[in-house]
Amino acid sequence: MVAKLQEMTPGDVFSELSEVDVLKRSDDEDLWVTRPKWGFGKVTGEDIVTIVGGRVKTLYTFLNKQ
Numbered sequence: 418m419v420a421k422l423q424e425m426t427p428g429d430v431f432s433e434l435s436e437v438d439v440l441k442r443s444d445d446e447d448l449w450v451t452r453p454k455w456g457f458g459k460v461t462g463e464d465i466v467t468i469v470g471g472r473v474k475t476l477y478t479f480l481n482k483q
Contacts (some may be wrong), residue, residue: 426457426458430457431456431457432455432456433454433455433461436463437451438451438453438454439451440452440465447469447470448468449467449468450465450466450468451468451477452464452465452466461479461480462465462479462480462481463478463479464476464477464478464479465477465479472478
C-alpha cells in the first residue's frame with residue numbers, strides 16, 4: 418500500500434506528526450494499544466494498532482478530512 422501511494426505522488430514522504438500515544442498497556446497480557454499520527458503529502462491520518470505478544474493483531478487507519 419505504501420509503495421502504491423508513493424508511486425501516485427512522487428516526492429511526497431511519510432512523516433510522524435507527533436509522538437506515538439499509548440492508549441493501553443498491560444504487561445500481564447503483553448498487550449499494547451497505540452496511536453501514531455502521520456502525514457503523507459496533503460493527507461494526514463492516524464492508526465490504531467493493537468500489539469499482542471510483540472505482533473500486530475489489528476490495525477485501523479483513519480484519514481482526516483481536508
